[in-house]
Amino acid sequence: MSLISSSKSRISNHNFFSNLTRITNTHQPFKALNFFCSSSTLDKPPNEEQNPDPESLKSAQEFQPGPVKIPESRIPRGKHRNPEKIEDTICRMMANRAWTTRLQNSIRNLVPVFDHDLVYNVLHSARNPDHALQFFRWVERSGLFKHDQETHYKIIDILGKASKLNHARCILLDMPKKGLKWNEDLFVILIDSYGKSGIVQESVKIFRSMEELGVPRTIKSYDVLFKVIMRKGRYMMAKRYFNKMLSEGIVPTRHTYNLMIWGFFLSSRVETANRFFEDMKSREISPDVVTYNTMINGFNRVSKIEEAEKFFVEMKAKNIDPTVISYTTMIKGYVKVNRVDDGLKLFEEMKGFGLKPDAFTYSTLLPGLCDAEKMADANNILKEMVHRHIAPQCNSVFLRLIVGQCKSGDLDAAADVLKSMMRLNVTPEAGHYGVLIESLCKKGVYDEAVKLLDQLIENEILLNTKGGLELESTVYNPMIEYLCNNGMTNKAETLFRQLMKLGVLDQVGFNTLICGHAKEGSPDSGFELLRIMLRRNVACEEATYKLLIESYLKKNEPSDAKTTLDSMIENGHRPDSLVYRSVMESLFEDGRVQTASRVMKTMVEMGVKEHMDLVSKILEALLLRGHVEEALGRIDLMMNVGFAPDFDSLLSVVCEKGKTIAAVKLLDYVLERDYSVEFSSYDKVLDALLAAGKTLNAYSILCKIKEKGGVTDKSSSDELIKILNEQGNTKQADILSRMIKGSGGKKVKKQVSAVAV
Template sequence: MLNHARCIVLEDMPKKGFELDEDMFVLLIDSYGKAGIVQESVKMFSKMKELGVERSVKSYDALFKVIVRKGRYMMAKRFFNKMIDEGIGPTRHTYNVLIWGFFFVNEVANCSQGIFAVDRINDGLRLLEEMKSVGIKPNNVTYTTLLPDLCDAGKMTEAKDILKEMVRRRIAPKDNSIFLKLLNSQCKAGDFESGCGSMDRLEKQKFLFRQLLKKGVEDPLAFNNLICGHAKEGTPDSAFEILKIMGRKGIPRDADAYRLLIESYLRKGEPADAKTALDSMIEDGHLPDSSVFRGVKENMDLVAKILEALLMRGHEEEALGRIDLLMSSQCNVNFDSLLSILSEKGKTIAALKLLDFGLQRDCDIDFKSYDKVLDALLAAGKTLNAYSILCKIMEKGGVTSWRSYEDLIKSLNQEGNTKQADILSRMIKGDDKSHENKKGKKKASVAA
């Protein structure tokens, strides 16, 4: 019932001889502001002077809070100048309210207001400098207000200066999310090192990571960006240590963080560490993408690990595409090793596709690998698949010592695939005769 309250203060109380004080008007200014009626708040503030009620920084602060909450940026500047003209000195609270207001306006500004939003941020920074010039030290509220929008506006130099000041004064942000935003922006910009240049590496780790963990802040985005920052600055060991801690605490780790870590190790000429990071990446459920593959192509042990991971997880087409790329680049692929692993692990479809790929391109594959794949297919009850690949092996003239022909023929008959069983039987008999003929010709040649 704001209008009733207003009538009591402005009409009833003066008629009855009650003295009006600043606190009554501060309450009205604040109440109208909370109701969203800014013009009435301004009227109440103006009425104070008309009625002879002295205005101090308290009533100005109440008015500033109402004005900036509604984004009335220019109005706030005018009243601030008026306050200075009246000889009323702003307090830390005054500066915090105004700085918050100028930066809050930046958050609600759209594209068409972009230039004005930047102006408001600059005005906020000028207020900060003025605040310090009159001996008023910013507190955690001030920093909490400044940092997010400085990051969003791309003013990382100013943000870094504020961070250094906070470290020097040992002031932690009031809201941890503010600190995380700063951390994300610095790491994304690839400027993590200079952003914390005032601290040595051990202090950075404690301040940027362990301190957050101690406070119970486990933000995956911030920590993954921290890993990326270390990887970009060429300190993969620090990044890997954070990855391990995240793993122990169950904090999700991103594929991009792993990718940058692997690339960082490779740039430093440490393929063994890159392989360890790759193993961790695969164990964490992430599949290396093409960029990782290109980056580790010169380290064939890593390539084999990637191909194995793709095939084991059912990404056969992607793996075969990688193999095709390697072969076109004159890089050798160990088909025998991959076929052996897949067969032993029961990944029969992946083994079948890989073997078929190798046969089509006349790759160098040991006959023992043929046998392992055929045994795995037969053991898994995939008789038609075994029949199909065996026919291709024989058509290609592949030599195999496989001794389970009869078992395959028997299984085909039992499953009703009598036609395939008959074809395979005649192929095997024809193959045996071919071998006998070749042996006979060889003996005749020797005799001659």
């Protein structure tokens, strides 16, 4: 680590604390103090060309392109041109190793003598405040070095910036034990550190303790206290301490008044701030440009632009040249009260005086121009920013520009804003692309929208959520719909899956993607998305299920269609009869009769009483394949809901196919429940049984028919009696003969029952 400017090469003879006349650190931006710091360096316009930074100038010279000089001889391996400084070596060792006795011994072996410069530079260069604190305590406890005020100030400063305030406080209070005197600057930095951490009461306690500890307080102590308590809105406390300061004979400075005025405006105490401004002048303390900037900004905060204008004019009248901050503050006030034309005039006036606008100026004016729909002026200013390579402080300015250009209908200009961001090395966020994509979709320019979408997907811009400008549903849903309707569902899914990584579970997007996959003949991809929806409790629409089922059926995958149908029903949808028919028909044609039967069962349970032709085919197939019990169960379910099948047709089919067992069971089912069938159906069953040689079965069925009062063809009965006699079943033939003749009474019925059993 190079320590050209910050490292100490020797101990200065002058007082180390003499340069701490002010507490405000002008090189560390504090949002509330941006325009009100008393440092004159912030009041000067940035002029990179005339006053380049020495370090940056040195770097530029080092990396200046030029002819490559080939060395005469190769540098031996392991030889370094610039050997590492001892303090850098120590800091690297502390950063890479745990703080142990072994490390301490290594440092001690490396450095035989610890002098002031080395200790100070190690503290300054330490990569971690804990490392600095460990080193500070170790060299002292080991007797390697005795700390002085300068090293104490350095460690307190380091710990204060790291919010390790208890350690800093203990080190400060222990100084007298080491024979060191306190200095006001040590307390000043601790007061400021507690204030920056938001612990105002501790800052006040430390300030009060200075008097008890015999540390004289000057305007430096009071100034840092005013800054701390004003930052938290304690304006009444600030007034009390201001009066106490006067009673102690301490004369306020211009910087003191600037802090007080700033604080009163921060708490919206406009009249009090104005009185302090007058009191300042009464003490013959001339306001400077910072004072006027504070007054101008304060009145702008409360939308009193006329008062701000008065102070701006007064500043010019007193030959105090307005700075970039002055103009920016006035422009901000004009924009706030919707007087953007006046702000634009002031912007041009500033440039006319040779003052170059900075990032704050541009960021202040551009939103006002967008709100006033002055997009041509906004575009010109953006070009000027790109030319000067100045990016605004917040990317939301670019969003306002894109929105404004899209609203005005100039989509090319909106696209140029994205290009300008890239030229300024500002990475566009998803929200920036989103506004333009949405506008392109509304105008029907989908090709350009798709190109922008490709950039979003390929560069994974969607997954970059640091800026917070995410893609809205009004953007991605129209794009997903367009892509799915134009054969690009896979691209749409890639977009949506990136959104899902951000926690997006958009119902419309899911359903559109599933429909897109279904239309493109990729139902499996759609069903995978359906599973994700169900796992994450996102509702799927009925139309989406229907399209998915149709897609499976077109691919001749009826079992998957049935699975989708089951999911549809489980999730509260009631498919129409055509959906049931299409699934059942496809399963039936594919030879999956039992699966079709289960779909039929579900359909009947849902109260659908249609498609009897298909239902009959399924029942017939079940009976013919031997699934008689299943068929009878389906028939029983149908009868319970008043959806009766055609028994005569079923009996006729099974008899024709010679399925006598199925015919007997079906006829038994009909007779037991007294369902009506045609007389011809009885005869068909008997004929089938006789043709199959199952005379006893025929005898049993015929007895049941006669017992129930059914009528059959006499020739069939005579044929059965004849066969029974021929086979030696004379008893059954005699019983059947008497039943036909109408005689037999109870005795016959008992005999029939016994025979049947």
